[in-house]
Amino acid sequence: MAHDPHRDDTGRPAANPDPPGPERPRSAFRSRRALALGLLAAALLATAGLAVLLKRPERIFLPPLARDLPANFREADAAFKARIAAVFPIGSSEAALVERLRAQGFALPAGQATPDGPRESRAVFRQTSFPCNLAWHVRWRAEHDRLVEVSADYGGTCL
Structure with missing residues (x-):
């Protein structure tokens, strides 16, 4: 008999079966969220660097x-x-x-x-x-x- 991934060894439904569908929607949401947070962090670092440069440009351009x-x-x-x-x-x-x-x-x-x-x-x-x-x-x-x-x-x- 073939093993059903949605049932345990006794034949009862598994505790955490995968939701139906081709892909888990939560993992796609997590990927987008991580990407958005990474872009936000990069933008904040770039803004901070620009602020320092504008405050004391002579350190670089003199x-x-x-x-x-x-x-x-x-x-x-x-x-x-x-x-x-x-x-x-x-x-x-x-x-x-x-x-x-x-x-x-x-x-x-x-x-x-x-x-x-x-x-x-x-x-x-x-x-x-x-x-x-x-x-x-x-x-x-x-x-x-x-x-x-x-x-x-x-x-x-x-x-």
Whole structure:
């Protein structure tokens, strides 16, 4: 005699017979529920990551010369000036300065000739993100590809 999966060994109905139909409806519901919970968790993690990024975008998008400055504008300006003076000392190559600033995303408008001698140039990196508009400026004068003057400043306006 063939074994009936809906009856036990004595022939009585089994305690938990499978419901009729091709598939259990509860398992399909559980799969959809698990998928929905997984998607919700992924969306929450993405939202949290975006919130952190929007709160402090400069941690990711700033060039190395402008990173890790103090939060106070006055202290940050002094630190940026010192950093630029150390990286681009008087007598160093203007071409190297230009190459490095461009590589880090600074915008370099064309230099302007000055009536009293060396050409004067400048570069700026701007970051506009709520609630602040920030700018890092580097200015220099050069003669025969040698820096004769370099200055920098950092500042911004915040709501």
